[in-house]
Amino acid sequence: MDEKNFIELEECPCCRGGGMLIHEGGWSVQVECMICGAHTVYLEYDNEEQKAEAERGVARLWNIGKVIKQDPGE
Numbered sequence: 001m002d003e004k005n006f007i008e009l010e011e012c013p014c015c016r017g018g019g020m021l022i023h024e025g026g027w028s029v030q031v032e033c034m035i036c037g038a039h040t041v042y043l044e045y046d047n048e049e050q051k052a053e054a055e056r057g058v059a060r061l062w063n064i065g066k067v068i069k070q071d072p073g074e
Ligand SMILES: [Zn+2]
Pocket: 012, 013, 014, 015, 016, 017, 033, 034, 035, 036, 037, 038
């Protein structure tokens, strides 16, 4: 495992659940909570370098609590 690419994710700022890096369509990534569905914005990438950058970007947003809460509409 390449330590340089290791992404550390804090607990979910909403429910303390586990966050996960989710890649969409091979061109964007976000962090989403597996429990409550809170998520960061998507960051897009075009190549491997940008991909690593995007992963770090969304991880950082997640870790500082900049997430969008899923509103179930209740
Ligand atoms: Zn959560």
